Amino acid sequence: MSHYELDARRLLCPMPVIRTQEKAAKLKPGDTLAVICTDPGAIHDIPAWCRVNGHEIISIREQQDELRINVLICDG
């Protein structure tokens, strides 16, 4: 189990989701992925993407104009 980070700053919806999806496809169940983004739409879209594809949100943190969304990769 490893931890990864994805810089999705400045990308607009749905690009943060697409980049998350591409990265997640290369990871194993149990890995965690922190997605750092600036599009406020990601606060809805990445959790929705996790729900439909069987992954889990561990936490969402907002710091200034950035979001840090921690995803647990599951065997979706």
Next chain:
Amino acid sequence: MTKTRKAAALISGGLDSLLAAKVILDQGIHVEGLNFFTGFCVEGHTHAIRKKDKAKPKRNNALWVAEQLGVKLHIIDIIEEYKDIVINPKHGYGANLNPCLDCKIFMVRKAKEWIEKNGFDFIITGEVLGQRPKSQRKDTMAIIAKESGANELLLRPLCAKNLPPSKAELEGWVEREKLYGFEGRTRKPQMALAAELGFDDYAQPAGGCCFLTDKQYSQKLADLWKASGSRRYELDDIMLLKVGRHLRPRPHFKLIIGREDGENRFLHGYRKQYTHLFTVSHKGPLVLIDGDTAAEDLDLAAQITARFSQGRNADRVEVEIQLLDGSSQTLSVRPIAAEAMPGDWYL
């Protein structure tokens, strides 16, 4: 034990694709959604930029549809490949720069590639015969099936009864009798079916999901091509066309003027790629210059920037200009008069 058949559903986020997928799910087919991102999709990002739109839901409609259906959704980036569709559509454009027929052929072709790679059996779309003037006629729907290479693998559940049976029907994977024969531009049958299936909250009716169908957006894209001397674009170009006021006071440059704080913040992200201006003596917009500018052009750009600031009625407004080489200068200018800005400057 019979094998569970699998279908890939093109999910735009609108009502028709939601219904088409639901109808097939209800026949015991395993369905997964495909959503293609062209760069021109009207989605949450435009809401996310503008502060005044903060109250609007920012959901991604395709993801929302997938959640309602309980299916997986694969969002596929086709930005690069899609350029050729926009620039050289074999079947031409619709009323604006919308290459709807070529677009549909392309997306169904990509879906066919996807089902081959992932071991799925057929493709479904929410197309309805006669719903769209160009891409959803009986003749053009046959062209889509043929030119995409999907042929009989393509099933349109909402109007299947008006079309020759697809493989899924011929093989008995789905019951043709439980499919529909919707036809024409009316939305009433879809709304009635939505109510019957228990959907009372859904996104916009079909259409309106692509900026290329928008007249003003298409004019800005045409202007971009004309000014650059070539029909090319990058993702940043087409994103910027969605944001701000675009004015072309001279053939060799245009200004992109933020209309409110959200747009100013978004444009701020491009400050290293463009010469940009902002007012320092009054509150005002961030303005990007797209093109090559001489000293007199910068003076004009500063006057226009001042015009769109809170100093529009002041005698002088201080405007800072930051150039691409990192240097900056401050000009004191008189805001340009409204009557000195011809209407054809506005794109």
